[in-house]
Amino acid sequence: MVRQASRRARQAADEDALARLRAPRMAQGLIGHEQQARQLLEALRGGRIGHAWLFSGERALGKATLAFAFARALLRKAGACPDDGQDHAVLFDEPDPPPATEEREDPVARLFAWGDDEALRRHLAEGIEPRALVLDPAESALVEGGRASQQIRVDDVRRIQHFLAMREEAGERRVVLIDDADLMTTAAANALLKMLEEPPPDVVFLLVVHRLHRLPATIRSRCRQLRFHPVDSTRLADWLAERCREAPAADRLAAASLAGGVPGRALILLQDGCLEHYRALVAAFAQGEENAAGLAARGRVIETLAKLEPPRQRLLLELLRALPGRLVRNLLLETAERAGAEDVGLLLEEEQALRERIAAAGGKTELLHAFRQEIVHRLEEAERLYLDLKAVLWTLLARFDALMRA
Template identity: 40%
Template sequence: MAATDPLPDPDRLEGAPHPRETRAFFGHADQQAEFLRAFNSGRLHHAWMLTGPKGVGKATLAWRLARFLLATPEADGGMFAAPPPDSLELPDSHPVARRLLQLAEPRHFLLRRGPNDKETALSQVISVDEVRKMKSFFALTAADGGRRTAIIDAVDEMNPAAANALLKLLEEPPPNVTLFLIAHQPARLLPTIRSRCRELRLTPLAPQDLADALTQAGGDIAPQDRTALAELSGGSVGEAFRLTNLDGLKLYTALTRLFSTLPRLDRPQALALADLAAAKGAAETFDLIVTLIDLFLARLARCGTTGQTPPEAAPHEAQLLHRLAPHPLAARAWADLAQSLSSRARRGKAVNLDPAALLMDMLLKVDETAGSLALR
């Protein structure tokens, strides 16, 4: 990246609209209703933690809630007061919606990773300086004395000093301020931060909601691929977007075709897959293949444990899962292998091992496990 190039948004999925630009919202009706009930009761919590897997809509919902709060006038309790709102919807033409879209709303603060010290790239963490900017922002009096909001995307990315500074703000919240904390892995946060927030847990999207959200984000999904994409993405729009852009469904089909040759792995097929992952500029493809192998092993373990197959994500997958994981003993072996391969992949990538060799080694380990299970 040239020094004059603008830095990318740290909270935007590459190639997709920013969450603040996403107007239609799919799924999560219960979570929206919970927030609306709290608002209408007059007991709105000052901090809301939006949790759940990456890509299921946490940031999009946070922007939706902030728009609603900033645009909805405070009830005066008079006889002619407007009835309580029954929806979070806000027209695109509303001044608040337009200002938030342009990051020009004076009553809203967006806390996210900033540039590094040399301003040549994004920092890997949210620093304490960024949190101090937010605290200074709220120290100022709002122009109209009304509500103010902030979105922290994502609180997982804070370094320890930033997390402690945020905790102090949560302990002594400014008046009329509502914070929305986006957390992908809340268990890693300080317990004191979690305890001072009300949680809205978002779950994976259903296939139809996922397809609609992906279409809005600019992805293209055929009707017959909806179930497979929902299975492989875990109901995450972000992951579905990655799968779509990198031909993930085709890669997973190729993997299951290869694994159908177990326990006598088809070496030419395996080498072709390894060469694909090692091609120039194919780092993302390599990462995706590793992810798909881990996912296949997890599906094997679940099938062996429960005796039930998930909806198929590739042709003839159910038959393959039953054959390779017919009982809980096999499930345990596949689960152990998944953990081992994940560690090997991380170590191999850290020391810059040849991607083709690393992937081939992983495939041979899968073959070895299948062979040992066939002898039992």
Template identity: 40%
Template sequence: MSDDPDIPVESDRVPGAPHPRETRRLVGQDPALAAFQTAAASGRMHHGWLITGPRGTGKATLAWIIARWLLAGTGSPDLSVPEDHPVARRLRALSEPRLHLVRRSLDDKGRLRAEIVVEDIRKLLSFFHMSAAEGGRRVAIIDAADDMNTAAANAVLKMLEEPPAGAVLLLVAHQPARLLPTIRSRCRELRLMPLSPEDMATALAPLEVAGNPARLGALAGGSVGEALRLSGQDGLDRYADLVALFARPEMDRQAAAAFAQDAAGRPGAGGDPFDLTMTLLDRFLSRAARTGLMGAQLPEAAEGESAVLARISPDDRAARHWASAQAELSARARAGRAVNLDPVALVMDMLLTLAQAPGATEARGRG
């Protein structure tokens, strides 16, 4: 494999979880697996595959399962490859010469780039040219394809238009709409869906996450990767604090200030506290809107959450208000971050704005 195995930070790894190349089982995505199995059984392997779906639902795991099966050549209809197969061992060690991994690389100062650049794709072109003489199947994984800048995307498009012999490109995309339409049109899509509560429990069981798995799964919205991120940042406890703010007849300003203060921590290995806070606010407003439209949600993501959401979002009108507030606060967070506003003041302002919203004040009046 021509990707550098000594890169200290793997941009395609979720903190607290095995890397997708080390994950043997894809949970809850049988339709996507079946779609690829049917294509493989037909004997006409397409050269470009676009693997889409929300973050943390197993897209990279599926890409590595497909790559392992293609390179091992076992022909097993269920895409299985024995763990002790030479290809499986080389992939785990990042030493398989017929696979190239494209992900965000390090710049000349040793920092992780914000995007996949054209130099990364040129290395992929070199890989295909140098390995052409060996013949046989060659596989590239681009994770995530929506991280590519314009020049990189155009270079990949040329490969999809004139694919090297024996090459299969697996493009992982969290937001496929960000890709060039011509890239999407030249790939077959395998779409993954959010996991059900039952599948979330199955996927999280071997990972030994901190916190209540059912509540973690509910808050993560069917994304294993998001559940791991939330677990690693005490997301359940933080969300419970947020719900408690709206459970009181009047918002406790001291408690709100403490919640806002936690958003000011420095980003670390577990993630960015401000990003976590924005995620939790977004989830709370989304769940409030959904409650107004569809009624109480189960399982709860925090103790007493269903009662709080039912009080502040009892009907369609309240649901529309919370959906609008979600979009407005998301835009405010992006704008505030862009001009380096104090995160504590920004979050406190958001909380006080939400506390004065008609849905919240009317619900408290009824309480």
């Protein structure tokens, strides 16, 4: 009975994680990225689709959401082209055009409307659309019962070859979408490069990458590139006020500040309890190791973080990496305020306590710079060597304490 209950609990957790992972695929809109949507619309209307697109930028900006919207538009069934006297070299019909002013103002909504088909949305999100292949290492790991993979191997890319070998109706478009494409091994990237060098007819490759420099230049050069940038913080805060009305206003402001203009990051902070986990992590650095109670509190924080899903762990580590920069920026803004500036910048209570501990140690920018170097070094080492998260956090705390004593 206990084993069955445990198995059911794990299955429910995996299903929940899979639903979260697929949520961007089901989204019916997003904030920002009007310029990128406009370029995709122009390609659709002109019939100059090309064979490969590259969506690059920070994680959780909305790249995959827009890529799936574009995929739906590409796969929409053939129908009557708009009767506007123009030569539309497309295989599907466009929705009734909105007024020109509306189109200029909201190309994102326009792109989502073009591929607005609920059945297609669901089939593509669940990976059962016969005209599309979605390659996502995180999804594959969940489906296979493991943790999120940190690589796309050559065997994964060979699935594309099998997909392309399937017979389809002449002239019917197909889509290959690779999320986390920068996780490809060298062998996997070489296998994909061969397909891009001799692209099959009526196949469009969509690659989503978070670290563009990790993708070989030979692949980048064969794709049309769309670069995504953070959203304005004020606009993000307004969006959160509309999207997360149940969240306290103070939490929304904190999430908007911490997210750095990344909408998905802000949502995770508010909806998944990550904001409280981040507060606890910063407090572990702020309180020091003076007594057994402090060490025990640190241990509880680390044990909790180690049990989180990989996407939540990744977000917290990204925020930790950005923490020294936030503190330096706040320090500079505070100095500017004394000279007449108005905005000092928002720090959480725990961040302020950490800043005070650093100031009490006799240093400010120098210690923060050393702190940042230590975090970057340890996290890059952990990613490269697949180190245990608990060991990495304990090491970071010990190194930070040593900096405070130096």
